Amino acid sequence: MKNINIKELARELHLSVSSVSKALHDSYEISEKTKKRVQKIAAKLNYVPNPYASSLRGRKSKNIAVVIPEVADSFFSLAINGIESVAKEKGYHVLICLTHEKFENERDILKEFQGGRVDGVLMSVSGETSQSGHVRDLISGGIPLIFFDRVCEEVDTAKITTDDFESGYKATEHLIEQGCKKMAFLNISKSLSISNKRLEGYFKALADNKLKADKKKIILCGNNAKQNYALIKNLLQQKDRPDGVVSSVEKLTTPLYKACVALKLKIPGDVKIVCFSNLETASILNPSLTTITQPAFEMGKTAATLLFKALSKTGFNLKNESVVIPSALVVRSSTT
């Protein structure tokens, strides 16, 4: 099954290269009879056009990029599914680029895109990202970029987010309703908009319920699993131990539960827990986990749909197209 190119195909058909190309693109300039003949032989000889030649000439790649911190995370893998479902329908390919939460990686990836590798970008910024020059450079170079979930506030483009402030509020309020007085908040970034908004929601819920915030109960975790575990364990060993924990990210669920087990703290008896999480296993954890569940698939789908709108309509202004899709508080046994 050798690979054939359009020139060889044309020779086989006793046609010019241009006619073959036009026939394969169903051009009106080619007779129906010839089209049929071309399609038949092309299929028979297993002709597959070289995408790089097409991209080069057409100045578009039929690729979009998804730039995310991690793929081993329920939210992102579900979002990818949402994005892919749209891309497939449009005949586009999805290039998944991982930053591993490093700003440097993110910058390098976007920089590469300036060469034209992709026609558009969907991105959730890394935990380290606090500037946005790299994003603006890309956009001003003519490549549309849409944020989903983790955004750069200051970049003027469409942002598909969920109601982080409200969710942080709801999660905290729920703990308060369940009798908690001293709640901790697990964070992963000082700069991330979602972190800050969730934290603001947490503070607001405290204030609205006349509870004092305690700096020592705001824990900044990172990318090192061991360190995170130690930080959480430390938190739970404070003499003024928290009676409730809001985890603002999924990946802290396991260390949090493990720390409780290690310290023989009962959930929800000693500590009540609510996590921002899309884990399918939330309902079968020990105990089942109360979550803020984000509309991951839908956010991906919405972001992708918008991006394709921007790609098809020249002059489409992404600046006024932000969407907020609400998350849901799913109450389970870790808080009741």
Place this chain on the structure above:
Amino acid sequence: MKNINIKELARELHLSVSSVSKALHDSYEISEKTKKRVQKIAAKLNYVPNPYASSLRGRKSKNIAVVIPEVADSFFSLAINGIESVAKEKGYHVLICLTHEKFENERDILKEFQGGRVDGVLMSVSGETSQSGHVRDLISGGIPLIFFDRVCEEVDTAKITTDDFESGYKATEHLIEQGCKKMAFLNISKSLSISNKRLEGYFKALADNKLKADKKKIILCGNNAKQNYALIKNLLQQKDRPDGVVSSVEKLTTPLYKACVALKLKIPGDVKIVCFSNLETASILNPSLTTITQPAFEMGKTAATLLFKALSKTGFNLKNESVVIPSALVVRSSTT
């Protein structure tokens, strides 16, 4: 930040296009002084080469593909991390293509690759795949393909697998050691090599322990979550109810646990459970889950490393390079 091409860059430098290209590739034909000058101005003007032009001219894409059924699965997302870690080091991009367990998608994806989109492929076949013509066509077209985890036995190329037969055996033997007599096996494909091997291991363990196999306890699940749940529930309602279950795939864990809860069956009292799974949350499930944990990251890394070997050494024969990396039985509360 407009995008500049090499021609404009050359004009800016008062050099020819070819000299600029050579300078940027550190060619010996260009003086050190000129190289420095070119690099400086290239950086200043934000020149990023067009990858499609390079790929076209160089007849290689610097892309590899990962073809997998799903991304929302711990095994695959960890394997992607392994693959990506190698690819990044080699300066390659990873195109992730999802088959959603459909043979048709898989065929279409591989077909496209014949156009030269990628230089090599790492693949885990779909649950529907029972033929391999599409794979052979690609390989005979000169694109190296390596299987990982889910392989086509009959295709003569490298296969990075884990010890599925032994793992199936170990899982079943473990249940027997824990006192089970009537164990069920949850399957997802009739054709998948991993499924068959795991099932064979299960049968062998039964036979070695003089236990009779029961066809009604081999359940074939599919892609529909609702149906899977119904099938499992049904299994657990048989009058000759199983006292142990081996799930050959991760995604059946949640429905299995839920079915037990719904039917008020105690794990491990009434039913002992062991799952093939890489779930991080296995240890905090209710009860914690005994797993066969696969070396997902390592398998991805090994597969990718081998692929790059094949890409760099022409004539490198992948046929004799298969690797088997053992999985581990991790005993937890669902069986003890």
Place this chain on the structure above:
DNA sequence: TTTATTTACGAAACCGTTTTCGCAAATAGA
């Protein structure tokens, strides 16, 4: 019948690189 238009196709330019080859100028060797 003559002219205008449509139909069906081919030649060639073009997309942005890389690479081969050729050739002056500079340097080295005799």
Place this chain on the structure above:
DNA sequence: TCTATTTGCGAAAACGGTTTCGTAAATAAA
């Protein structure tokens, strides 16, 4: 000083498509 070699660079071809434009033949209009 004269020839041989090296150095540093430019022109042009090539990669494999798509698209513009030109044109002969067929058909339609007058």
